Amino acid sequence: MKILVTGSTGQVGFELLRALSPLGQIIAPTRQELDLGDLAAVGTYLKEQSPDMIINAAAWTAVDAAEDQQDMAFCLNADLPRVLARYTNKHDTWLIHYSSDYVYPGTGTTPWIETDSTGPLSVYGKSKLAGDSAIQEETSRYLIFRTSWVYSARGNNFMKTMLRLGAERESLNIVGDQVGAPTPARLIAQLTFMAVCKIHSKETVTSGVFHLAPKGQTNWHAFACAIFTLAKEHGHALAVDVEKVNAIETVDYPTPAARPLNSRMDVAAIEQLLAINMPDWESQLELTLKEYLN
Template identity: 45%
Template sequence: MSKGERTAPVILITGAGGQVGTELIRGMSLLGRVVAVTRSECDLGRSEQVESMMNEVGPAVILNAGGYTEVDRAESDSVIAHRVNAEAPGVLARAASRMDALLVHYSTDYVFSGEKATAYTEEDEPNPLSVYGESKLAGERAVMEAGGKHYIFRTSWVFGLRGANFLKSIARAARTRDALSVVADQFGAPTSAALVADVTALAVRAYLRDDRPLANGVYHLAASGETNWYDYSRFIVDTLSRAGVPMSTAVDAIRSIGAADYPTAARRPANSRLDTSKLRKALGVEFPQWEAGVRDVLLQIAASKDVLQ
């Protein structure tokens, strides 16, 4: 190694096969040597695998994009949900603290009850309605209790080309069904996995360069603006139709219903809006409107229709 040359920091990404993990691999590639592991390579539900992975890789930064995300199934599978969403972050955080590494952990709007009339800030008291929300909140607390360097990014309504999400579900349904009924009394901001990765890259870059790094703590990361599932669905169908994708459901054939008319195993917050001013100010950036990210992914889908097969 020549004088002044530094070894590239190792950046470990868990959940690398998911929608956020996939985008993180792209976003981190210029910042260090990426080690990306999928569930088959490291099951977050098995603490011994997590500890072994951390010892083997010895990362400078850990991005924990893995998690148990089947919200309704978690109601009857709470043990596994807590192992993955609550216990595993604690294992990662304690190992990161021993190694003096930074842990970036991703959480959710589901830690809130949704009863607040305005957007939630990081200072608002969490009160989850579901097992999924409870497990994610427990994971946040485990990370903070470990006492190491950490950023906890709460996000909402995440979508991307990879994995299962609302955007792709509506797009698929609208191609084969004559009409859809979609909940109109739950509000939030659809947030692209690409935006999550881009913001994470900014935060990690500042940390690695010691250039005004973020303080340890919780931050809200979501696209700007707000919508509800019904209007979101109409935007999806209209955008795909205009892009030339054959749709069986016309925009006017999408009917609005209340959450009470669409019962699910897990209760969802009626208000998932997150106030992102703390993170935007800390990084000195603005977040794009939710429509921009949704349109970008939909146009990629239109250009590669096999994504919806």
């Protein structure tokens, strides 16, 4: 099996290369080898390489910058998935794509289910929803995994930012009224591996949108405190004291793009799809933090 992985230098892409390597030939072009913003070049590349499956981990993820660079955000998050979906539809193969909790309006306190009405608050969220819609319009063999608060031992993410700031400062103010589940890139790749195995072994796989996040919920403030507590337990030097990590409200930390307050996502559907029990976010944090510290 020949699998094309886009966005291979990102957090999820890196973990995908590690997880998928036993399954066949993985082609993962760098930005220098393929400009994903050049859709004509993408089409030519697909014809030349003829992949048997596409896993699209490429995305515009700069949430605030998307407010001013809408064209690029929609190109990578909506137009590129449409091109990839058209290819997989023509060649009767599968597309796996990653979406976001930002497609929801962030209201209420109950977990979103996949059939809930969407209502993105930002350009980024609108571009991700447009990508989901494009795939559903263009092909019938797809898996869209909506995930939240992605982090890993590599790249730029909240966990690594907190460890840096916690080493520099004795106190911090962190937003405490946005609720969701931090999702390690490693977990995303592991479950993608399971999905690819099911497809490759000709098991019945139902196309659709699935939430991919650990069980449980937290907020950014509590997540930061958990990071600091675990880091200190593992001997990592920090200047910050957890008692001096203050919870603030979203209105006290204005950003160009609006953030959803409720990013809770029900994961029953993906548990059924893959016949798994999703782990909790706390155990996943410890695994990821240990990997980073080691």
